[in-house]
Amino acid sequence: MAEIQLRNVSKRWGGFVGVQKFDLTIPDREFLVLLGPSGCGKTTTMRMIAGLEDPTEGEISIGGRVVNDLEPKDRDVAMVFQSYALYPNMNVYENIRFPLRVRGIDPSGHDEKVRRASAMVELDDFLHRKPAELSGGQRQRVALARAIVREPNVFLMDEPLSNLDAKLRVSTRAQIKNLSHELSVTTIYVTHDQIEAMTLADRVVVMNKGVVQQVGTPTDIYDRPANAFVASFIGNPAMNLIEGQMAGGVFTAQNTRIAGLSGPDGPVTLGFRAEDATVGAGGDGDGAGGAITGPIYTLELLGDATMVALRIGGALVSAKTDKTYRAEIGDPVSIRITPDHCHLFDTATGARVGD
Amino acid sequence: MASKAQTPPLALRAATYGFVAVWLTLAAFPFLWTLWGSFKVELDFFSITNWTDALTGPRTQETHGSAFTGAGYEGAWVQEEFWRAAINTFIVCFFVVCTSLTIGTLGGYALSRSGFRYTFWLLITALIFRAMPPITLVAGYMLPFFEWNVWGILPTTIIVLVAINQPFTLWMLHSFFQNIPKELDESAKVDGCTQFQAFRHVIVPVMWPGVITTGLFSFLLAYNDFAVTSMLLSESNRTMVPEIAAFLGTTYTEGNVMFAVAAVVSATAPLFVLVMVFQRQIVSGLTAGAVKG
Numbered sequence: 001m002a003e004i005q006l007r008n009v010s011k012r013w014g015g016f017v018g019v020q021k022f023d024l025t026i027p028d029r030e031f032l033v034l035l036g037p038s039g040c041g042k043t044t045t046m047r048m049i050a051g052l053e054d055p056t057e058g059e060i061s062i063g064g065r066v067v068n069d070l071e072p073k074d075r076d077v078a079m080v081f082q083s084y085a086l087y088p089n090m091n092v093y094e095n096i097r098f099p100l101r102v103r104g105i106d107p108s109g110h111d112e113k114v115r116r117a118s119a120m121v122e123l124d125d126f127l128h129r130k131p132a133e134l135s136g137g138q139r140q141r142v143a144l145a146r147a148i149v150r151e152p153n154v155f156l157m158d159e160p161l162s163n164l165d166a167k168l169r170v171s172t173r174a175q176i177k178n179l180s181h182e183l184s185v186t187t188i189y190v191t192h193d194q195i196e197a198m199t200l201a202d203r204v205v206v207m208n209k210g211v212v213q214q215v216g217t218p219t220d221i222y223d224r225p226a227n228a229f230v231a232s233f234i235g236n237p238a239m240n241l242i243e244g245q246m247a248g249g250v251f252t253a254q255n256t257r258i259a260g261l262s263g264p265d266g267p268v269t270l271g272f273r274a275e276d277a278t279v280g281a282g283g284d285g286d287g288a289g290g291a292i293t294g295p296i297y298t299l300e301l302l303g304d305a306t307m308v309a310l311r312i313g314g315a316l317v318s319a320k321t322d323k324t325y326r327a328e329i330g331d332p333v334s335i336r337i338t339p340d341h342c343h344l345f346d347t348a349t350g351a352r353v354g355d
Numbered sequence: 356m357a358s359k360a361q362t363p364p365l366a367l368r369a370a371t372y373g374f375v376a377v378w379l380t381l382a383a384f385p386f387l388w389t390l391w392g393s394f395k396v397e398l399d400f401f402s403i404t405n406w407t408d409a410l411t412g413p414r415t416q417e418t419h420g421s422a423f424t425g426a427g428y429e430g431a432w433v434q435e436e437f438w439r440a441a442i443n444t445f446i447v448c449f450f451v452v453c454t455s456l457t458i459g460t461l462g463g464y465a466l467s468r469s470g471f472r473y474t475f476w477l478l479i480t481a482l483i484f485r486a487m488p489p490i491t492l493v494a495g496y497m498l499p500f501f502e503w504n505v506w507g508i509l510p511t512t513i514i515v516l517v518a519i520n521q522p523f524t525l526w527m528l529h530s531f532f533q534n535i536p537k538e539l540d541e542s543a544k545v546d547g548c549t550q551f552q553a554f555r556h557v558i559v560p561v562m563w564p565g566v567i568t569t570g571l572f573s574f575l576l577a578y579n580d581f582a583v584t585s586m587l588l589s590e591s592n593r594t595m596v597p598e599i600a601a602f603l604g605t606t607y608t609e610g611n612v613m614f615a616v617a618a619v620v621s622a623t624a625p626l627f628v629l630v631m632v633f634q635r636q637i638v639s640g641l642t643a644g645a646v647k648g
Contacts, residue, residue, distance in 0.1 A: 052541050072544040085542035089560040102556065103547040146546070156545075 002063045002153035002186045003028050009058030018044040020210040031187045035197040036207035042190045078147035079156040084139045086131040093127040096145045117149040137168045155187040194234050206230050228350035231271045239271045240317045258290030260339040263354030267347040276341035277319035279308050280334050293334040393616045394423040427617030440598035450513045451577035455524045456570050463528030481522035489519045490582045507589030520573045531565035567636040595622045
């Protein structure tokens, strides 16, 4: 029904590149998350799909129809803005009804549709309030209801949760996930929060500086990052990255020696996740794989776990260990990793090498 | 305790109230004096021998048998047909406000939503034209107006007043529009509006106080203008302000100064009513943008 295709879509402002050759097919009913730091082009990509921005080159089609020259209103998309963009002079009911009204949809069905949409986001009791009289979370839900009321082919959401406080964000996130499951409409969701991406997405597109870094399921992206940028962006804490040398399957760096790896010789960056490492006493470096040894730089108690960090070169390397683990700053410690938990990246290009 | 600590000392309070009272009297005095005096004869209002004559009005009593007389008003409105000037003022103001608001709203909206850099220079140019004394424009156009035979009529004056007024309305409305987030237009467009529908259904309702405030300012400019109207309008087409000036200018007859005084009061009264009616919109229009809504 509403498969979205982007073919080599680019956006430039003068010499500044916003989006570079974005090429992707989004199948019908997929929940796709565009993820990246601010200024990476994710919002620009979404705005080009919505028709609020013209691509400099490339072709966008929705449901098999090229939409490059169509006005936003003719693309049959609905969008939720970061700032909600509610109409301040209309009450909640009129806000939700607005898309139906301006599109000239038969007025006899309006009431039922508005009430169904508002019920889905639990706004029934607020229909007669003005947006100014609502809390941030309620405004967000009005924006959602306004988007779903006319059952569009495509949903676009531009950082819809970023203006909410942490607690509300979790519950609204759950609500969005549930809604998208119920409506099963193609959804594109922009965020810089990797947890939102991991929890909501069928597929994630990681972007940086206008360029797509990796496209894949959340598990793909977490377990097999395509390059050092993705590795350092996904996960909390981000993946540890250590610059060093490979020779004959052995990685060495300051205080670090890990054997049994498969990768080309030369300078590489080794990455591993904090939860894949184990922490042992200082000095016992010879187990399976290898270890990083050194004095503890800092120790963080998280409640459910303890994070131990060492300083290797300029970088902090952290490992997650049992919540009962106790040590002092400066105590010698070794962080052990098995080779199958290690990721290797080319130090110069950042691209994944080896397996 | 707390309430006592917050209450200023009696002397300070007395001084504050006293200051406000004195200031109010000073500010209102010219208006009240004119209003009072407009019901007297000239020899009382402009009495050289005793200024209290203006208050008590002995000569007014002598002439008209009462301390108050409507003779000034009757002379201005009936004898000198001041109502013609009032109608002319109404026509001029109506068309000036409508034209400059239409151009200003559409232009201000377009400039605030345009991403091009020339918008800045357009606005700066507008500001320069606004800074010029209006009389310079009039002086330059007098001759062509005579040659084209369009001098002395209302439409010419309306066009010149709009031209003088437009930069200001454009600036003011532009800054109002800039305070309205672009997401509102964009949201409306995605919801199914054309650009113009987004403007009409979403932006204008939000803008309303700004439009009223700007409209009032351009109304006042047209209403109070003397430089343009006095030079461009023929005697039979005069608006109120040059008509009042004409009353003053012909001091060879006794009654005419009092006609002017009565006409001034007549011309001021509608302004009070206007500001009273629109005061809420004016205040919210003037403070809009001070805090982000």
